[in-house]
Amino acid sequence: MEIQYLGTAAAEGLPALFCSCDTCKRARELGGKELRSRTQSIVDGKLLIDFPPDTYIHAQRESLQLGKIQHLLVTHSHMDHFFPVELIHRHEHFGHNAKGMLHVYGNEAVEKSFYEAVLIDRFKVHPLDEAVKFVRLEPFRDFWAEGYHIIPIPADHDKRETCFIYIIEKDGKCLLYGHDTGMNLSDEAWECIFSHKFDLVSLDATMGMKQIDGYHMGLLDDIAFVQLLEERQCVTSSTVKVVNHFSHNGKMTHGQLEEFAERHGMRAAYDGMKVLF
Numbered sequence: 247m248e249i250q251y252l253g254t255a256a257a258e259g260l261p262a263l264f265c266s267c268d269t270c271k272r273a274r275e276l277g278g279k280e281l282r283s284r285t286q287s288i289v290d291g292k293l294l295i296d297f298p299p300d301t302y303i304h305a306q307r308e309s310l311q312l313g314k315i316q317h318l319l320v321t322h323s324h325m326d327h328f329f330p331v332e333l334i335h336r337h338e339h340f341g342h343n344a345k346g347m348l349h350v351y352g353n354e355a356v357e358k359s360f361y362e363a364v365l366i367d368r369f370k371v372h373p374l375d376e377a378v379k380f381v382r383l384e385p386f387r388d389f390w391a392e393g394y395h396i397i398p399i400p401a402d403h404d405k406r407e408t409c410f411i412y413i414i415e416k417d418g419k420c421l422l423y424g425h426d427t428g429m430n431l432s433d434e435a436w437e438c439i440f441s442h443k444f445d446l447v448s449l450d451a452t453m454g455m456k457q458i459d460g461y462h463m464g465l466l467d468d469i470a471f472v473q474l475l476e477e478r479q480c481v482t483s484s485t486v487k488v489v490n491h492f493s494h495n496g497k498m499t500h501g502q503l504e505e506f507a508e509r510h511g512m513r514a515a516y517d518g519m520k521v522l523f
């Protein structure tokens with residue numbers, strides 16, 4: 247399996263759109279890996295995870311043929327993970343030769359914002375029935391897409407909706423995609439996670455060295471999360487542990503994140519990073 251991190255920032259981006267804090271100023275000066283667009287990933291170039299407003303720039307930057315993608319897994323409805331109005335461009339009028347149907351998988355809030363965005367009056371002349379189809383997910387109800395076995399697990403995030411993190415398996419490889427979430431998962435969620443052996447775990451590191459009680463994680467939570475997985479033999483020394491989804495409020499440069507991650511057997515994601523596992 248291969249995962250590519252197309253964007254690695256939290257909601258406001260890094261540098262943040264309207265911000266002139268020291269972290270954002272430094273990111274603008276240094277450029278390169280300090281610049282982060284909103285979090286989105288792609289597995290094996292086939293399975294897209296999340297659809298932020300930066301999807302357009304990701305496709306351009308990485309020469310992605312998004313018209314070939316037929317499966318989009320959405321973690322939750324927050325704008326940095328789902329910007330549905332852009333999906334209208336998969337209609338033949340805007341996206342010629344897009345292949346088959348794009349299946350968009352998500353919770354009830356994602357479904358609501360999907361229909362609110364694409365069913366507006368102005369788009370009635372471009373119905374998406376032949377181009378995009380929404381598939382509603384339920385917690386722990388596993389399904390198959392493009393040969394991937396996928397389990398949606400309720401996250402510890404916005405309580406107004408059932409945010410999901412995902413277990414994704416194919417050809418004996420297993421990935422835990424943990425964005426966005428804190429560590430206060432339900433017993434049922436932990437039980438499901440603990441019943442798997444992972445080749446790669448991708449963990450929320452929004453807070454940097456800070457810690458809050460749930461909703462997001464910081465680097466110290468990531469260490470604790472990995473430790474729980476180690477105790478249950480869900481990960482080994484060969485499991486790739488990635489920290490991702492960084493906020494300027496975490497106040498860390500990529501170099502600092504990388505140094506910390508390496509010291510703890512993890513990798514700090516940056517925009518465009520590919521990991522084969």
Ligand SMILES: [Zn+2]
Pocket residue numbers: 256257285324326327426491
């Ligand atoms: Zn987010």
Ligand SMILES: [Zn+2]
Pocket residue numbers: 261262265266267268269270271494495
């Ligand atoms: Zn800032």
Ligand SMILES: [Zn+2]
Pocket residue numbers: 322324403426
């Ligand atoms: Zn979120």
